Amino acid sequence: MSEPRWLDDLEMAAWTSFVEAGHRVDRALERQLKDEAGLSHPQYEILVHLADAPDGELRMAELADRLITSKSGITYQVAQLEKLGLVRRRACPEQARGVYAVLTDEGSARLRGAAPAHVARVREVLIDVLDREQLAVLAEALGVVGRRLRAHDRA
């Protein structure tokens, strides 16, 4: 290991802000969803990604990749959502070992009901606090960071 290059003041400020904001926003939304929709954040995210997908269905591995969590975590959370009747499993017709998670009508309704309050909170804690220029830089800068790691994670 060579000489470490420590972070200067600006770098440190960017780093700590990023970490703190990430954690606090997470917690705020976790609470909001639990209180107002009775869903955990991972559960809500699963519903969102399914709703976005064509036919409201996605393979388990695809879900794990999008939620940035482990395969077993997805198995568990999809099982929870299945108990709630919000998601259904469907064997993949071609790939024998494949499984689709499918959004049910009830899941879709639940998501529609939960979304407005969730979006309102997202605005309140993040979006509406920033101006357009800041949003643009965030989108661009963190977009690059995310894509680099995503590519690396898949490799």
Next chain:
Amino acid sequence: MSEPRWLDDLEMAAWTSFVEAGHRVDRALERQLKDEAGLSHPQYEILVHLADAPDGELRMAELADRLITSKSGITYQVAQLEKLGLVRRRACPEQARGVYAVLTDEGSARLRGAAPAHVARVREVLIDVLDREQLAVLAEALGVVGRRLRAHDRA
């Protein structure tokens, strides 16, 4: 609930980038610390905050606030670190019910050993990917987001 104001393209891009980057960076650092230092991210963070504090000690509640986690979570992780000999508990002399977590010499040494590789990874995944202007906007924008929520959390 009034009409929800949905997110426009820019807002949505900022939001999803923020969430994805947050999760992926977290995971990358989690792995790095576990592999190269044998510490979990929360454990590492505790050591960092203690090292920053005067006399290397902090009250349990103060740690919980800085790590943005629950009180019981701190009790648990400090217990883990105590088993490893990296942290020690000390009764607070004045407030009878108070407890300090204190960084031990061994904890301090472990942190010094772990820091260079950790910083290198932080640079690799986030800092060195961005230019100075982007870092400045990140620090400013997310700084505001974090401080607002921190104030709210304490209230």
Next chain:
DNA sequence: TAGGTCCAGTTCAAATTTGAACTACTTCGA
């Protein structure tokens, strides 16, 4: 077509995290 290697998901045990009691001390206010 036998044997090897991947793959997609699941299962399992262990570690962690959470919130809700609970414990004991402190601090007020009457």
Next chain:
DNA sequence: TCGAAGTAGTTCAAATTTGAACTGGACCTA
């Protein structure tokens, strides 16, 4: 000086998360 409310941490059970092993097919390749 009594008792009600607060504080600071801990404990506990339940929920979640993780990685490692496992399962059963699919896909080579000789």
